[in-house]
Amino acid sequence: MKDILDAIQSPDSTSEDFAALPLPESYRAITVHKDETEMFAGLDTRDKDPRKSIHLDDVPLPELGPGEALVAVMASSVNYNSVWTSIFEPLPTFGFLERYGKLSELTRRHDLPYHIIGSDLAGVVLRTGPGVNAWRPGDEVVAHCLSVELESSDGHNDTMLDPEQRIWGFETNFGGLAEIALVKSNQLMPKPAHLSWEEAAAPGLVNSTAYRQLVSRNGADMKQGDNVLIWGASGGLGSYATQFALAGGATPICVVSSPQKAEICRSMGAEAIIDRTAEDYKFWKDENTQDPREWKRFGKRIRELTGGEDVDIVFEHPGRETFGASVYVTRKGGTIVTCASTSGYNHEYDNRYLWMSLKRIIGSHFANYREAWEANRLIAKGKIHPTLSKVYALEDTGQAAHDVHRNLHQGKVGVLCLAPEEGLGVRDEEMRARHIDAINRFRNI
Numbered sequence: 553m554k555d556i557l558d559a560i561q562s563p564d565s566t567s568e569d570f571a572a573l574p575l576p577e578s579y580r581a582i583t584v585h586k587d588e589t590e591m592f593a594g595l596d597t598r599d600k601d602p603r604k605s606i607h608l609d610d611v612p613l614p615e616l617g618p619g620e621a622l623v624a625v626m627a628s629s630v631n632y633n634s635v636w637t638s639i640f641e642p643l644p645t646f647g648f649l650e651r652y653g654k655l656s657e658l659t660r661r662h663d664l665p666y667h668i669i670g671s672d673l674a675g676v677v678l679r680t681g682p683g684v685n686a687w688r689p690g691d692e693v694v695a696h697c698l699s700v701e702l703e704s705s706d707g708h709n710d711t712m713l714d715p716e717q718r719i720w721g722f723e724t725n726f727g728g729l730a731e732i733a734l735v736k737s738n739q740l741m742p743k744p745a746h747l748s749w750e751e752a753a754a755p756g757l758v759n760s761t762a763y764r765q766l767v768s769r770n771g772a773d774m775k776q777g778d779n780v781l782i783w784g785a786s787g788g789l790g791s792y793a794t795q796f797a798l799a800g801g802a803t804p805i806c807v808v809s810s811p812q813k814a815e816i817c818r819s820m821g822a823e824a825i826i827d828r829t830a831e832d833y834k835f836w837k838d839e840n841t842q843d844p845r846e847w848k849r850f851g852k853r854i855r856e857l858t859g860g861e862d863v864d865i866v867f868e869h870p871g872r873e874t875f876g877a878s879v880y881v882t883r884k885g886g887t888i889v890t891c892a893s894t895s896g897y898n899h900e901y902d903n904r905y906l907w908m909s910l911k912r913i914i915g916s917h918f919a920n921y922r923e924a925w926e927a928n929r930l931i932a933k934g935k936i937h938p939t940l941s942k943v944y945a946l947e948d949t950g951q952a953a954h955d956v957h958r959n960l961h962q963g964k965v966g967v968l969c970l971a972p973e974e975g976l977g978v979r980d981e982e983m984r985a986r987h988i989d990a991i992n993r994f995r996n997i
């Protein structure tokens with residue numbers, strides 16, 4: 553592993569040097585264990601502690617197949633899907649690996665008693681399998697997390713519709729929270745040159761998801777002048793949705809839960825901000841009953857902030873707790889676009905406000921390769937910036953996931969894998985200098 557790291561850090565290394573490097577038989581990886589999926593049985597979601605289920609193991613290097621690449625991972629990031637994996641909710645991910653393992657001789661590699669998790673990476677290609685022409689050993693890359701087979705016609709207009717669509721490092725094995733990752737080569741994209749490894753690894757999953765959900769024609773198809781209500785506007789998804797709204801000429805109405813988070817949104821350029829804690833919205837009277845008067849109070853507050861307008865788009869992901877309010881406050885003909893249900897997946901809303909006002913609910917999930925590429929291109933051009941706040945060592949991934957689970961973080965949380973320290977991997981210092989304040993906006997807050 554030391555030779556790999558030396559090659560990555562030497563400016564003189566060529567593609568041939570990387571191709572000639574011997575690969576280790578094993579590597580360090582963040583895992584959950586199949587024999588521990590019941591460890592939190594009976595506990596409330598909040599009390600399930602990722603620090604107990606997340607392990608740092610030495611694992612054997614997987615065999616490289618056609619169309620695949622082995623990547624030396626310099627840095628990764630914590631996504632909420634790794635929180636779900638680590639608390640075995642809503643399902644243990646081993647069922648996904650078992651199902652994938654049944655698909656073919658090659659996919660059987662994924663069905664193991666341990667799951668190497670993580671759906672982001674920035675690093676360097678070490679080897680490519682047969683049939684890979686677009687990438688070579690030595691290429692500096694980031695990886696998006698869409699894994700598809702594309703053997704069915706269904707996925708050929710939009711690869712997210714492939715029946716064998718999976719999220720790498722969640723529904724497949726050999727994810728990014730490790731020293732080496734196995735990806736399909738059509739997950740690879742160029743690493744933005746002005747960013748360090750950990751900065752480059754931070755946007756991937758959430759930036760691509762927010763791009764499809766908000767900007768793409770497959771999502772809400774946001775246009776100039778739209779009012780966009782963004783839940784968790786300084787969180788993983790929300791910090792990119794806020795940037796997309798501002799960059800696209802829309803008006804974000806940012807919902808956050810503290811003055812500090814409100815300040816972060818303000819520093820991104822947002823003006824309309826709602827602190828849901830300070831304003832104490834209680835959309836549910838009890839576990840089964842919502843309070844439409846609270847939806848209305850929330851809607852009035854939005855109108856105050858917009859000069860009397862309702863929102864064209866709601867960027868939804870909290871789910872059960874907020875969904876009734878989200879449907880209510882959307883303007884006539886507007887769109888609620890949802891990609892998650894953090895607070896519960898059985899949503900309830902008053903359907904009269906949907907059909908009578910001709911609103912639409914759109915389901916959105918990650919992004920196809922083109923959408924992920926376009927989202928990454930915006931990062932590479934310095935039009936959208938990473939929202940990295942804190943960086944952990946690989947062995948502290950459990951603590952990092954715990955922070956995200958408990959909503960103690962801002963923006964994105966990074967993890968150093970092979971990178972020995974923060975700040976390495978910047979290839980375009982001049983461009984970096986132009987954007988340094990925006991790049992550092994979330995750091996250490």
Ligand SMILES: C/C=C/C(=O)SCCNC(=O)CCNC(=O)[C@H](O)C(C)(C)COP(=O)(O)OP(=O)(O)OC[C@H]1O[C@@H](n2cnc3c(N)ncnc32)[C@H](O)[C@@H]1OP(=O)(O)O
Nearest residue numbers: 632633636641642643671697719757761891892893917918
């Ligand atoms: C990028 C980051 C993303 C995120 O962070 S997202 C947040 C994290 N992700 C999640 O929380 C999602 C986790 N996944 C799940 O909870 C489950 O994954 C799903 C609920 C999405 C699906 O559950 P399942 O049991 O895998 O799917 P079924 O479709 O219910 O399949 C079970 C059997 O039911 C059959 N079936 C499906 N649709 C129908 C139908 N319309 N009529 C009759 N049968 C149907 C299937 O074929 C299959 O059958 P057979 O077991 O024999 O293969």
Ligand SMILES: NC(=O)C1=CN([C@@H]2O[C@H](COP(=O)(O)OP(=O)(O)OC[C@H]3O[C@@H](n4cnc5c(N)ncnc54)[C@H](OP(=O)(O)O)[C@@H]3O)[C@@H](O)[C@H]2O)C=CC1
Nearest residue numbers: 632761784787788789808809870873891892894895917918
């Ligand atoms: N389908 C897909 O492709 C994707 C789905 N996801 C899912 O989206 C969800 C959010 O992910 P991500 O943004 O990375 O997570 P984060 O935890 O980084 O951010 C979410 C933010 O939402 C806000 N929030 C959380 N719970 C509630 C609630 N009950 N009511 C109102 N606001 C709430 C919080 O902000 P505050 O406290 O400031 O209000 C929180 O910071 C997760 O469930 C994740 O699995 C994520 C990426 C892709």
